[in-house]
Amino acid sequence: MLKRGERLDGRKLDQVREISIETNFIEKAEGSALVRIGKTMVVAGVKLSLGSPFPDAPDKGVIIVNTELIPIASPVFEPGPPGEEDVEIARVVDRGIRSSNALDLSKLSIIPGKRCWIVYVDIYALNHDGNLMDACALAAVSALLTAKKKRVSVEGDSIKIVEEEEPLPMKDRPVFITIGKIGDNLIVDPNYEEELIMDSRITFAITEDGKISAIQKGEAGYLTCEEVINASELAFRISKEIRKLLPALPKVS
Amino acid sequence: MEKPSLLTPEGLRLDGRKFDELRPLKIEVGILDNADGSAYLEQGGNKVIVAVYGPRELHPKHLSLPNRALIRTRYHMTPFSVEERKNPAPSRREIELSKVIREALEPSIFVNEYPRTAIDIFIEVLQADGGTRCASITAASVALADAGIPLRDLVAAVAVGKVEGRLVLDLNHLEDQYGEGDMPVAMMPVLNAVTLLQADGLFTPREFKEGLELAKKGIMEVYKVQREALRKRYARLIKGARSLEE
Numbered sequence: 449m450l451k452r453g454e455r456l457d458g459r460k461l462d463q464v465r466e467i468s469i470e471t472n473f474i475e476k477a478e479g480s481a482l483v484r485i486g487k488t489m490v491v492a493g494v495k496l497s498l499g500s501p502f503p504d505a506p507d508k509g510v511i512i513v514n515t516e517l518i519p520i521a522s523p524v525f526e527p528g529p530p531g532e533e534d535v536e537i538a539r540v541v542d543r544g545i546r547s548s549n550a551l552d553l554s555k556l557s558i559i560p561g562k563r564c565w566i567v568y569v570d571i572y573a574l575n576h577d578g579n580l581m582d583a584c585a586l587a588a589v590s591a592l593l594t595a596k597k598k599r600v601s602v603e604g605d606s607i608k609i610v611e612e613e614e615p616l617p618m619k620d621r622p623v624f625i626t627i628g629k630i631g632d633n634l635i636v637d638p639n640y641e642e643e644l645i646m647d648s649r650i651t652f653a654i655t656e657d658g659k660i661s662a663i664q665k666g667e668a669g670y671l672t673c674e675e676v677i678n679a680s681e682l683a684f685r686i687s688k689e690i691r692k693l694l695p696a697l698p699k700v701s
Numbered sequence: 702m703e704k705p706s707l708l709t710p711e712g713l714r715l716d717g718r719k720f721d722e723l724r725p726l727k728i729e730v731g732i733l734d735n736a737d738g739s740a741y742l743e744q745g746g747n748k749v750i751v752a753v754y755g756p757r758e759l760h761p762k763h764l765s766l767p768n769r770a771l772i773r774t775r776y777h778m779t780p781f782s783v784e785e786r787k788n789p790a791p792s793r794r795e796i797e798l799s800k801v802i803r804e805a806l807e808p809s810i811f812v813n814e815y816p817r818t819a820i821d822i823f824i825e826v827l828q829a830d831g832g833t834r835c836a837s838i839t840a841a842s843v844a845l846a847d848a849g850i851p852l853r854d855l856v857a858a859v860a861v862g863k864v865e866g867r868l869v870l871d872l873n874h875l876e877d878q879y880g881e882g883d884m885p886v887a888m889m890p891v892l893n894a895v896t897l898l899q900a901d902g903l904f905t906p907r908e909f910k911e912g913l914e915l916a917k918k919g920i921m922e923v924y925k926v927q928r929e930a931l932r933k934r935y936a937r938l939i940k941g942a943r944s945l946e947e
Contacts, residue, residue, distance in 0.1 A: 660904045
């Protein structure tokens with residue numbers, strides 16, 4: 449069927465499933481997003497707190513991305529601490545955001561060397577029907593784009609939190625595209641059944657101006673060099689379409 | 702620490718290498734007595750030791766796969782391998798790297814030859830100097846061959862990076878930390894098969910393509926060293942066997 453350009457669910461090889469993004473629906477979180485890609489569903493929440501910067505980046509804020517593939521989402525997920533799949537998704541999403549400087553950490557410093565904002569992004573899978581990577585990334589970026597933080601004023605050594613709210617300093621909207629390889633075919637946005645039979649997958653995080661900010665090949669198969677290049681070209685093209693669904697970059701006041 | 706300048710005015714790197722030059726690479730095979738296969742690798746300041754146990758019986762039995770071997774990999778850095786002592790508990794980075802390294806090596810193994818068994822690959826980084834996952838894959842592949850496990854090909858790996866706007870081969874620690882991009886690549890060279898590909902940092906589409914080409918070049922050189930190390934090992938073994946016969 450794949451050779452004819454058809455997939456089991458009727459999609460073309462380069463077709464992404466229907467995407468829906470709902471933001472700011474968890475009032476107690478500074479930011480949140482519920483994302484659906486087909487039947488895959490994930491939720492991301494953004495929480496901010498005051499903390500200390502890392503010693504090797506004293507004038508920057510901190511972002512910490514965590515992902516859990518909880519048993520709610522699938523009979524194949526068992527309760528327990530984050531496993532290798534959870535950690536992989538969290539770290540790839542983190543790299544795609546960090547390398548693109550999508551969240552401008554230099555604007556999250558409050559007192560250099562002493563105090564800064566810590567931005568926690570926690571992503572939870574709710575229903576697993578394949579391509580959790582892209583769904584988690586979409587949820588994380590959407591939540592960050594629509595998050596609201598309090599302003600702070602600094603007087604000497606004391607920090608005052610003002611009630612007035614402002615968006616996070618977002619400078620880019622990276623989009624993650626995952627391509628699976630089944631035989632000689634490259635398919636975009638594999639669903640659960642396709643993931644069970646695919647040989648390997650490759651994820652590209654693409655920035656607004658068409659640069660790559662993260663790559664992750666996964667699964668125990670391989671891709672030829674040519675397939676890698678073809679996959680990257682698919683990712684460039686499709687990321688532009690997906691980006692249209694993302695919330696806009698918040699305006700800087 | 703203030704960011705050091707990573708390229709000299711002549712375009713040479715801090716350790717004197719040209720942009721497409723590998724660090725000195727040395728591999729010793731079969732250095733551990735208990736393991737079924739083993740290798741010790743030095744690449745620049747990297748010192749990595751790998752042991753392969755298997756194919757062996759899998760306990761608990763319910764984990765075993767009916768028609769193939771289960772590949773398990775542990776990548777771990779010793780606390781003294783880095784500048785600031787590293788907590789010996791497995792970090793999230795080590796968890797991710799154990800996964801991607803396993804996925805880089807597994808395609809080379811004829812897993813269907815050994816159903817219901819485990820092939821365990823244990824990697825310990827004794828000293829880290831940038832590119833440890835690549836060094837680990839390179840050494841582990843040799844250790845798998847040393848264990849006599851049938852392989853489609855060896856897996857050779859190297860990291861390409863971007864330093865002050867230029868693509869360079871085989872990043873060392875400073876270049877990794879202060880550069881603008883890091884792209885580790887592993888391949889089974891004869892099959893033109895990419896088994897590991899990651900990137901962080903920013904790459905234009907052209908830099909990505911050029912980086913892959915540069916990685917391929919480095920991988921072929923690493924591959925040569927792997928094969929030579931195995932050749933030397935077998936030559937010693939054959940000599941030893943011959944002297945037993947006489």
